[in-house]
Amino acid sequence: MKVKVISRSTDEFTRERSQDLQRVFRNFDPKLRPQEKAVEYVRALNAAKLEKIFARPFIGAMDGHIDAISCMAKNPNFLKGIFSGSMDGDIRLWDIASRKTVCQFPGHQGAVRGLTASTDGSTLISCGTDCTVRIWSVPVAATLESDHASNKPIEANAVYVGKNAYWAVDHQWGGDLFATTGARVEIWNHNRSQPVNTFEWGTDTVISVRFNPGEPNLLATSASDRSIALYDLRMSTPARKLIMQTRTNSIAWNPMEPLNFTAANEDCSCYSYDARKLDEAKCVHKDHVSAVMDIDYSPTGREFVTGSYDRTVRIFPYNGGHSREIYHTKRMQRVFCVKFSSDASYIISGSDDTNLRLWKAKASEQMGVLLPREQKKHEYQEAVKNRYKHLPEVKRIVRHRHLPRPIYKAKELRRTVIDAEKKKEERRKAHSTPGSIVTESVRKRRIIREVE
Amino acid sequence: MGLEEEAGGSAKILPPTEQELSAELDTKLQKYLRGEGADLEALKDKKLKGQLFVREKLYGNSAKAAAKFEKWLMPSEGGYLEAEGVEKTWRIKQDQLTREVDILSSRNQYDIVLKDLGPYTLDFTPSGRYMATAGRKGHVAIVDMKSMELIREMQVKETVRDIVFLHNESFFAVAQKKYPYIYNRDGIELHCLKEHGAVSRLQFLKNHFLLASINKFGQLRYQDVTTGGTVSMWKPTSAAPLVKMLCHHGPISALAFHPNGHLMASCGREKKIKIWDLRKFEVVQTIPGHHAKTLDFSQKGLLAAGTGSYAQVLGDFSGTQNYSRYMGHSIAKGYQIGKVSFRPYEDVLVMGHSMGWSSILIPGSGEPNFDTWVANPFETSEQRREKEIHSLLDKLPPETIMLDPSKIGTLRPYKKREKPTKEEIEAEKEAAVESVKDIALKKKTKGRNKTSKRVMKRKVLIDKAKKPFLEKQMLEEGKVAGKKRNLGEETELPASLKRFVRKKAAV
Numbered sequence: 001m002k003v004k005v006i007s008r009s010t011d012e013f014t015r016e017r018s019q020d021l022q023r024v025f026r027n028f029d030p031k032l033r034p035q036e037k038a039v040e041y042v043r044a045l046n047a048a049k050l051e052k053i054f055a056r057p058f059i060g061a062m063d064g065h066i067d068a069i070s071c072m073a074k075n076p077n078f079l080k081g082i083f084s085g086s087m088d089g090d091i092r093l094w095d096i097a098s099r100k101t102v103c104q105f106p107g108h109q110g111a112v113r114g115l116t117a118s119t120d121g122s123t124l125i126s127c128g129t130d131c132t133v134r135i136w137s138v139p140v141a142a143t144l145e146s147d148h149a150s151n152k153p154i155e156a157n158a159v160y161v162g163k164n165a166y167w168a169v170d171h172q173w174g175g176d177l178f179a180t181t182g183a184r185v186e187i188w189n190h191n192r193s194q195p196v197n198t199f200e201w202g203t204d205t206v207i208s209v210r211f212n213p214g215e216p217n218l219l220a221t222s223a224s225d226r227s228i229a230l231y232d233l234r235m236s237t238p239a240r241k242l243i244m245q246t247r248t249n250s251i252a253w254n255p256m257e258p259l260n261f262t263a264a265n266e267d268c269s270c271y272s273y274d275a276r277k278l279d280e281a282k283c284v285h286k287d288h289v290s291a292v293m294d295i296d297y298s299p300t301g302r303e304f305v306t307g308s309y310d311r312t313v314r315i316f317p318y319n320g321g322h323s324r325e326i327y328h329t330k331r332m333q334r335v336f337c338v339k340f341s342s343d344a345s346y347i348i349s350g351s352d353d354t355n356l357r358l359w360k361a362k363a364s365e366q367m368g369v370l371l372p373r374e375q376k377k378h379e380y381q382e383a384v385k386n387r388y389k390h391l392p393e394v395k396r397i398v399r400h401r402h403l404p405r406p407i408y409k410a411k412e413l414r415r416t417v418i419d420a421e422k423k424k425e426e427r428r429k430a431h432s433t434p435g436s437i438v439t440e441s442v443r444k445r446r447i448i449r450e451v452e
Numbered sequence: 453m454g455l456e457e458e459a460g461g462s463a464k465i466l467p468p469t470e471q472e473l474s475a476e477l478d479t480k481l482q483k484y485l486r487g488e489g490a491d492l493e494a495l496k497d498k499k500l501k502g503q504l505f506v507r508e509k510l511y512g513n514s515a516k517a518a519a520k521f522e523k524w525l526m527p528s529e530g531g532y533l534e535a536e537g538v539e540k541t542w543r544i545k546q547d548q549l550t551r552e553v554d555i556l557s558s559r560n561q562y563d564i565v566l567k568d569l570g571p572y573t574l575d576f577t578p579s580g581r582y583m584a585t586a587g588r589k590g591h592v593a594i595v596d597m598k599s600m601e602l603i604r605e606m607q608v609k610e611t612v613r614d615i616v617f618l619h620n621e622s623f624f625a626v627a628q629k630k631y632p633y634i635y636n637r638d639g640i641e642l643h644c645l646k647e648h649g650a651v652s653r654l655q656f657l658k659n660h661f662l663l664a665s666i667n668k669f670g671q672l673r674y675q676d677v678t679t680g681g682t683v684s685m686w687k688p689t690s691a692a693p694l695v696k697m698l699c700h701h702g703p704i705s706a707l708a709f710h711p712n713g714h715l716m717a718s719c720g721r722e723k724k725i726k727i728w729d730l731r732k733f734e735v736v737q738t739i740p741g742h743h744a745k746t747l748d749f750s751q752k753g754l755l756a757a758g759t760g761s762y763a764q765v766l767g768d769f770s771g772t773q774n775y776s777r778y779m780g781h782s783i784a785k786g787y788q789i790g791k792v793s794f795r796p797y798e799d800v801l802v803m804g805h806s807m808g809w810s811s812i813l814i815p816g817s818g819e820p821n822f823d824t825w826v827a828n829p830f831e832t833s834e835q836r837r838e839k840e841i842h843s844l845l846d847k848l849p850p851e852t853i854m855l856d857p858s859k860i861g862t863l864r865p866y867k868k869r870e871k872p873t874k875e876e877i878e879a880e881k882e883a884a885v886e887s888v889k890d891i892a893l894k895k896k897t898k899g900r901n902k903t904s905k906r907v908m909k910r911k912v913l914i915d916k917a918k919k920p921f922l923e924k925q926m927l928e929e930g931k932v933a934g935k936k937r938n939l940g941e942e943t944e945l946p947a948s949l950k951r952f953v954r955k956k957a958a959v
Contacts, residue, residue: 038860
């Protein structure tokens with residue numbers, strides 16, 4: 001007869017020396033785990049609860065300005081620094097890690113409306129309501145470390161005076177041109193004191209401008225005639241215009257899908273468009289209860305942050321209709337500008353109460369260097385929570401966010417208004433000949449027309 | 453197009469060994485896929501469809517990786533016994549086996565004779581390393597099976613009917629004469645569970661940390677050993693039993709469950725072992741000729757039946773749940789086998805009998821490869837502590853005790869809210885009345901303890917328990933009668949008076 005019996009020798013299954021790691025043996029057979037789904041469910045519940053316990057997104061506020069903050073700019077070459085400009089003409093460079101001012105750029109007489117840094121990070125360009133465009137050189141030594149005896153004021157390299165107040169400025173990616181907007185769109189070169197090129201379409205003020213990260217000659221602007229216009233620098237005339245029902249306050253291009261951009265609108269929602277097909281929005285992001293003032297994409301291209309007049313900052317997924325996160329504080333008043341940090345971990349918001357605030361992009365994330373085991377554990381918890389997040393108990397915990405009372409009330413009010421309109425529309429449809437009343441899709445509803 | 457065909461053709465023509473390998477891996481793959489994938493064609497939502505498509509692909513990849521791991525990277529191979537020539541496996545005796553296997557394994561075959569202290573019952577920890585034995589006359593012992601060392605031995609001086617380990621070897625529960633007690637590894641009595649009464653059988657649910665006991669009045673109780681609270685009767689969410697099956701023509705003497713959760717073996721006094729499929733509640737196989745007092749399934753699906761002084765091991769070798777004789781062993785005549793239990797992760801069957809316990813070798817019964825995170829026979833004390841904490845964090849709520857635990861997280865099929873059938877209502881009512889009948893009323897003194905008054909009080913309690921069911925019944929009948937009455941009224945009135953009939957809204 002042939003016989004074999006299981007026999008395990010101890011030294012094969014235990015460690016040799018006490019300095020060694022313990023040996024781990026795996027058997028993935030489902031028979032050994034009869035209640036794996038129930039265990040996973042309990043783990044998902046615990047993971048959701050732990051996430052809420054560790055959710056502390058607010059890191060700190062950067063104090064220093066004496067008037068509301070109107071604009072911010074990231075330095076593409078230096079991760080730790082951020083430029084901010086306020087309504088009294090004060091421009092500062094902040095060190096995010098220590099939350100202190102590194103240096104100041106005094107000079108503007110009125111509000112600073114636009115700030116932008118060149119692609120190599122050595123030049124800062126600002127424009128304001130005093131009809132000037134100023135070019136500054138960013139001190140390299142100061143960017144390496146923030147001295148205690150800092151706040152050295154810096155002289156402007158160049159001041160270019162124009163005819164009208166300027167509203168926004170943006171620098172080309174990888175080129176040396178920048179665009180300013182005000183009464184019209186003007187393209188400048190660093191060295192020339194007059195704009196190289198001018199675009200004009202209609203008589204309204206153009207209030208924001210953004211260059212496309214993938215296509216350096218393409219830029220999008222929004223004007224106060226409720227339109228979004230696309231311009232190509234190689235052509236002498238503007239390319240395309242899209243007119244909506246309400247004004248767009250700010251535009252951001254998706255850095256990973258450079259053909260798509262998202263527009264932050266006055267009607268409390270953000271609209272994502274494909275630049276090739278402007279007659280229909282790709283996605284409508286609705287969650288704010290007041291005008292959305294600023295928008296910025298994460299470098300991953302998967303989500304974007306918006307700051308709104310309703311005193312909150314929200315983070316939306318790039319293809320989702322509702323926000324995944326909301327940040328608010330009693331002390332933070334109307335948010336006028338937001339930026340996503342270049343390593344996709346932090347959000348900086350500049351608001352009416354003269355402070356810049358630093359937040360975590362993922363509220364319960366553990367910052368710093370994680371051990372690989374910790375990293376795996378976090379990934380596992382995230383995955384198991386996502387698997388069961390549709391079950392009622394888990395969903396209740398994952399979705400729960402505390403809203404300030406005015407926002408909660410405003411949301412309910414909007415809900416009732418929208419429901420009432422919808423019901424009325426449905427009844428009208430039901431009582432008229434089928435096909436006579438056509439409801440427009442949400443993605444097209446707010447667009448009036450597209451113009452070449 | 454021609455090129456494409458060529459490429460497709462060359463991919464299909466594999467060398468024969470690779471074909472066999474892929475076929476083998478495919479069969480293993482089914483085990484790890486855990487059922488059918490979702491039907492994505494029926495979805496209209498494109499975004500969801502895309503997301504689910506990616507997920508299904510990931511499941512496929514992980515199942516393939518697990519199948520490959522099982523094939524190539526497992527440290528141990530399973531045991532087997534093959535008879536050569538004319539010999540049959542069930543005629544092979546234990547001394548023949550011990551001569552063929554290695555020394556360490558042959559040490560697993562022994563008999564321990566303890567004449568005085570009664571029939572022995574035993575229980576293993578999930579890793580198979582420690583065994584708790586208890587003799588009827590009060591002898592309790594914890595043994596480390598690896599080193600055959602006696603960890604703790606004590607005499608509780610009372611009849612002991614059953615013993616179980618709790619979540620690890622540090623705690624065990626003993627069903628003594630009047631109440632079950634929980635002891636520490638050092639033999640210190642930790643708890644006396646008075647509410648359970650005189651328990652005859654105990655069982656521990658390790659994922660839920662529930663100690664289940666059944667006492668001589670037929671009451672089933674679940675006790676949460678972490679918080680100390682009792683849960684409730686049959687299933688923590690319903691007082692009536694989930695399923696009632698008529699298995700045998702007489703009393704059932706033994707029950708055992710297969711580790712895959714679908715099969716159950718039961719034995720009755722009419723000398724038949726029946727194998728049931730629990731998904732359809734049907735008999736799969738009837739094995740005549742055994743009146744087994746105890747049954748147990750091994751991790752690999754072998755069934756051990758203990759009758760008198762003979763233990764029979766049955767196995768299904770074709771995979772079609774057709775159990776046939778595999779091995780047998782008879783201990784000394786006159787010894788009665790009380791309990792058979794397979795040792796987890798070893799090819800060993802331990803039988804507790806009236807004169808002690810014996811351990812025999814059954815090749816192919818244990819799972820050769822253990823998972824460190826599930827049960828580790830080589831556990832250190834640090835690992836034991838960590839595991840205890842992790843399993844406490846993963847403690848399942850009692851609501852997860854259900855017939856098919858893989859249904860958690862799936863969509864319940866949409867059913868119109870059905871009213872409970874008459875039988876179900878009756879069952880609930882019976883269960884409520886039973887629970888009321890057990891309440892012990894205080895016996896009053898000073899002449900206030902009249903029998904008639906006690907009887908009245910009990911009657912009132914039973915009526916109170918029945919009241920909600922009767923009220924519901926009356927409501928239903930009232931509704932039906934009302935409907936009938938409305939119809940009746942309308943047909944009686946002449947046509948001209950019909951407009952004056954009050955049209956009440958339907959209740």
